[in-house]
Amino acid sequence: MKLNHTVTGPDGALPILLVHGLYGQGRNLGAQARRLAQTRRVVTVDLRNHGDSPQDDRADYPALADDLADLIGDLGGRVDLVGHSMGGKAAMVLALTRPDLMRRLVVMDIAPLAYAHDQTRYIDAMEALDLSLVTRRSQADAALSAQVGDAGIRAFLLQNLDLKASPPAWKLNLTALRAAMPQIVGWPDDMPAGRFAGKVMALRGARSDYVDEAGEAALRAHFPQVRIVTLKDAGHWLHADDPEAVAETLAAFLGDGQGD
Incomplete structure (x- = not known):
């Protein structure tokens, strides 16, 4: 690859x-x-x-x-x-x-x-966002704050949000990362x-x-x-x-x- x-x-x-x-x-x-x-x-x-x-x-x-x-x-x-x-x-x-x-x-x-920790909670949070309603990063940040309280982690995750796509989309392959989480941790x-x-x-x-x-x-x-x-x-x-x-x-x- x-x-x-x-x-x-x-x-x-x-x-x-x-x-x-x-x-x-x-x-x-x-x-x-x-x-x-x-x-x-x-x-x-x-x-x-x-x-x-x-x-x-x-x-x-x-x-x-x-x-x-x-x-x-x-x-x-x-x-x-x-x-x-x-x-x-x-x-x-x-x-x-x-x-x-x-x-x-x-x-x-x-x-x-x-x-022993698992990072799928962040995948849950990203997948829970209705990106069809998002036009600005600040909107996504506000919505994500319900599940991710740390502003620094939200900013880190939101670097992966492609607002130029129509509709906006995550650059991360969340499905593959979720499936591989046991191997990743x-x-x-x-x-x-x-x-x-x-x-x-x-x-x-x-x-x-x-x-x-x-x-x-x-x-x-x-x-x-x-x-x-x-x-x-x-x-x-x-x-x-x-x-x-x-x-x-x-x-x-x-x-x-x-x-x-």
């Missing part, structure tokens, strides 16, 4: 590929892309069933990883890979199955394990451990519970060389909560793309 993606920054060094999380799209990582593109070639991507990328019934991690592998092939065959949440899991699956495709790996606020049983020898950083938000003691243990089991960094002023959406700190931490870890 050919994924929609945007390339910025100078040619030359190894590209940095930024991968968003569930219900997101490439532009969610725009602040980090702009900072990194000062010195590196940066690629932001829409995963399948998100943004402007194609839609498909499959939304499991092997499929997401295969899509990323195809994109990396088009980009020259090797990248520094950064993934948030669902995108971080896809990045870890790729690192463990195709370690040759990346130099360094960053996973943001996620661990290689199955989570889960972790593939057959993943090998310790196969990626490159440098790994796990960046987590202090106000998030996604990477607790069990998450740390899972990260170290799969990536023994992992460096875990905590941002004190951030939650799960750390790239939105503290964009500058995330960008500078990424820039320092990824460097100029040379060496190992």
Whole structure:
């Protein structure tokens, strides 16, 4: 599958590929892309069933990883890979199955394990909106507030609403994402451990519970060389909560793309 993606920054060094999380799209990582593109070639991507990328019934991690592998092939065959949440899991699956495709790996606020929470409540909320009555984003926000109380999460979800369509429509493939939710919040049983020898950083938000003691243990089991960094002023959406700190931490870890 050919994924929609945007390339910025100078040619030359190894590209940095930024991968968003569930219900997101490439532009969610725009602040980090702009900072990194000062010195590196940066690629932001829409995963399948998100943004402007194609839609498909499959939304499991092997499929997401295969899509990323195809994109990396088009980009020259090797990248520094950064993934948030669902995108971080896809990045870890790729690192463990195709370690040759990346130099360094960053996973943001996620661990290689199955989570007990379920994100289908947001699908319920989006599907409950009568989009035929919506002409402005403010209308959709008001209607969505009945089921999603957090204004920040509503704004995040509403980035996926295409008001130019007639009638307005969600860019997300909600049907496929609902069906795949057990796989999305889960972790593939057959993943090998310790196969990626490159440098790994796990960046987590202090106000998030996604990477607790069990998450740390899972990260170290799969990536023994992992460096875990905590941002004190951030939650799960750390790239939105503290964009500058995330960008500078990424820039320092990824460097100029040379060496190992």
